[in-house]
Amino acid sequence: MRKTGKILIAAFFLMTIFLFGSTTALKARGDIIDAVRDNSLSEIPAAIDTAMTENFKSRNNWININGLFQRLAGVTIVRDAGDIDVYKMSNGQLTYAYPDNDMEYAAEEIIGLDRFVRDRGMEFMYVQLPCKAYTDELMPPGTHTYGYADADELITSLNAGNVAVLDLREEIDAAGFSIPELFFNTDHHWKPSTALWAAGVTAARLAGTVEGYMFDPEIYDPANYEKTEYKDWFLGSLGRRTGRFFGGIEDFETLIPRFDTDFHLYTQSQTDGNEREKDGPFADSLMALGYLDEKDLFSDMTYFTYMGNEYRLSTVTNRMAPNDRKILMLRDSFSCTLLPYLALSAGEITAIDMRYYSDLKLKEYIEDNDFDAVIIAYNPSMFREDGAFDFDR
Numbered sequence: 001m002r003k004t005g006k007i008l009i010a011a012f013f014l015m016t017i018f019l020f021g022s023t024t025a026l027k028a029r030g031d032i033i034d035a036v037r038d039n040s041l042s043e044i045p046a047a048i049d050t051a052m053t054e055n056f057k058s059r060n061n062w063i064n065i066n067g068l069f070q071r072l073a074g075v076t077i078v079r080d081a082g083d084i085d086v087y088k089m090s091n092g093q094l095t096y097a098y099p100d101n102d103m104e105y106a107a108e109e110i111i112g113l114d115r116f117v118r119d120r121g122m123e124f125m126y127v128q129l130p131c132k133a134y135t136d137e138l139m140p141p142g143t144h145t146y147g148y149a150d151a152d153e154l155i156t157s158l159n160a161g162n163v164a165v166l167d168l169r170e171e172i173d174a175a176g177f178s179i180p181e182l183f184f185n186t187d188h189h190w191k192p193s194t195a196l197w198a199a200g201v202t203a204a205r206l207a208g209t210v211e212g213y214m215f216d217p218e219i220y221d222p223a224n225y226e227k228t229e230y231k232d233w234f235l236g237s238l239g240r241r242t243g244r245f246f247g248g249i250e251d252f253e254t255l256i257p258r259f260d261t262d263f264h265l266y267t268q269s270q271t272d273g274n275e276r277e278k279d280g281p282f283a284d285s286l287m288a289l290g291y292l293d294e295k296d297l298f299s300d301m302t303y304f305t306y307m308g309n310e311y312r313l314s315t316v317t318n319r320m321a322p323n324d325r326k327i328l329m330l331r332d333s334f335s336c337t338l339l340p341y342l343a344l345s346a347g348e349i350t351a352i353d354m355r356y357y358s359d360l361k362l363k364e365y366i367e368d369n370d371f372d373a374v375i376i377a378y379n380p381s382m383f384r385e386d387g388a389f390d391f392d393r
Contacts, residue, residue, distance in 0.1 A: 060243075060298045067243025076140040078242050086238050086246075089138040093185045094238040094247045098133055098147030101383040107157035109389040110376065114163045116363055117374045123210050125164045127202060128155060129334050129379035130172060130190070132183040147380030154383075166205050168198055186247045187236020188381065189303055192255055193227075195337035196220060202338075202377070203345040206327070210373045213325045215345035225255040235297035244297060252302050254292070256283045262319040263343065267311045270356040286316065286340040306337045312356035316343040323347055328366060330354060330376040332388075338377065354387045362391050 070078055078086045087095050110126055117124040133145040148169070158165050172179065175197075182194040190198070200220030207213045218224060234252040235244055263285040265278040278285045288308035291300050307314070310333055324347035331339065331351040343349050350369070352360065366374060382388045 063241070063298075064243035064245055067246030070242070071246050077143070078246065084241065086242050087133075087140055087143065088247065089133065089140075091138060091180050092247070093132055093138075093180055093183065094236070094242065095131075095133040095138075095145070095188060096238065097143070098131060098145045098150070098380050099384055100144075100146040101150050103150050103154045103157065103383065106383065106389045107154055107161070109391045110154075110158060111161040111163055113362075113374070113376075113391045114161070117366065120367065122366075122371055123164075123206075123373040125166055125205065125209065125373065125375045126155075126158055127375055127377040128165065128167045128169060129198070129332070129338075129377060130169045130179060130182070131380045132179060132188065134169075134179055147383075150383050151380050164209065166202060168201065171201050184234065184236045185250050186234070186239025187303065188238060189236070189334060190337070192253055192306065192337045193222065195306075195334070196222065196225070196255055196341045199338055199341035199344070202342055202375075206325075206346075206373060206375075210325055213323050213346070213372070215322045219259075219322075219344050220341070222255065224258050226258055228254045228256075230254075230292060230295075233292070233295050234302050236303070237301075240298055249297060252292070252305070254287070254289075254305065256287070257281075257344070260320065261344070264317040264319065266315045266317075267308075268313040270310060270312050270353075273312065282340065282344075286343065303336060306340055310336060310353060310356070311351075313350065313352050314339070315348065315350045316340070317348045318343055318346060321345070321347040325372040326350075326370070328352070328369070328371045328374045330374075330378070332378050332382045332385075334379050335377060354390065355385050358387060358393075361393070 067078070076088045078088075084096050087097065089095055114124045114126075128151050131147045133139065134148045136144050139145055151167075151169070155165055155167060172182070183190050197220070200217065203215050203220070204217070207215055230252045232249050232251065234250050236250075239247050239249070261282040263278075263280065263282065265285045267276050268274065269276075283289060286307060288305055291302050291305040294300075304310075316339065322345060327342075327346050327349045329335065329339070329342075329349055329351045331353055335351055339349065339351050350371075352362075352365075354360075354362075378388065387393075
């Protein structure tokens with residue numbers, strides 16, 4: 001970019017900050033004065049805190065302005081955008097860095113869990129989920145991504161340990177998909193349509209290994225789903241850190257079965273284990289469509305339209321299942337969309353997120369619940385997460 005162009009961008013950005021900042025400061029000043037005037041001495045601190053919080057909501061506008069400036073300046077790395085650096089890849093999609101991890105511990109723990117499970121007559125499978133930053137060629141110059149290399153290293157060790165592996169990256173290649181089309185642009189997660197496909201592939205593999213696990217492949221035919229697209233509705237987790245102008249806003253989709261369904265959902269919240277239960281067809285029990293009542297790019301985590309949230313534990317019972325098999329799945333956030341679709345072909349699936357269930361004694365839990373199969377379904381971002389592979393704690 002020529003020097004004159006850079007000067008003009010800088011001038012525009014500074015003028016915008018001045019105008020917007022002046023307005024925000026004046027509004028905050030007035031609200032604070034009102035808080036002091038209209039409240040008793042003991043109430044003033046809380047009233048001021050409320051006034052500041054309400055005005056701080058304009059931070060979303062600041063994020064948008066900063067993102068616009070970064071885009072105009074040709075920036076491809078937004079440093080420390082909400083405690084995480086955001087990278088714009090050469091295809092325009094946003095990602096974060098996948099660091100190089102030592103996969104030896106993960107491999108040892110998975111192999112040990114595989115032995116434990118199979119010694120008790122259950123089946124075991126490791127499912128490798130993909131990530132959108134799959135090659136350095138997409139990354140900004142001088143930066144690297146190690147997610148796929150670490151996954152390759154892990155799977156090599158698991159193969160040597162005779163662990164059953166379903167590598168969805170290979171299945172994606174075999175199906176002729178392009179990785180970018182499977183993911184949101186402004187979020188690190190895959191799209192619900194990708195999760196539906198992945199659930200079908202996983203269910204087919206389970207049917208080939210778990211005795212009595214029968215299912216109808218038509219369950220996973222997209223033609224059997226009512227697809228609704230919400231245009232310009234979604235700003236993902238990375239987009240909320242960099243604003244609507246840096247990576248753009250995008251569409252969101254829901255795919256709801258056209259066929260009859262009936263589920264029971266039991267959940268425990270991440271932090272305190274608070275229990276909740278829901279019953280009914282797919283859309284009523286395994287979705288939270290209230291996230292789509294209004295478009296709110298920054299406040300609502302639209303991705304949680306599926307399952308309503310991330311939980312430390314969730315059990316989905318399918319009252320119309322084609323079999324009565326019980327599955328335990330160690331999950332990550334990709335399973336917000338994967339779990340509902342996989343549950344269409346199993347009698348019961350319990351999903352546990354090891355990051356949030358620090359006091360769980362996993363092997364005791366497996367013995368006590370008599371599962372037919374245990375699977376781990378992780379994407380490469382889990383390789384760096386504390387507790388993800390602590391199966392013997």
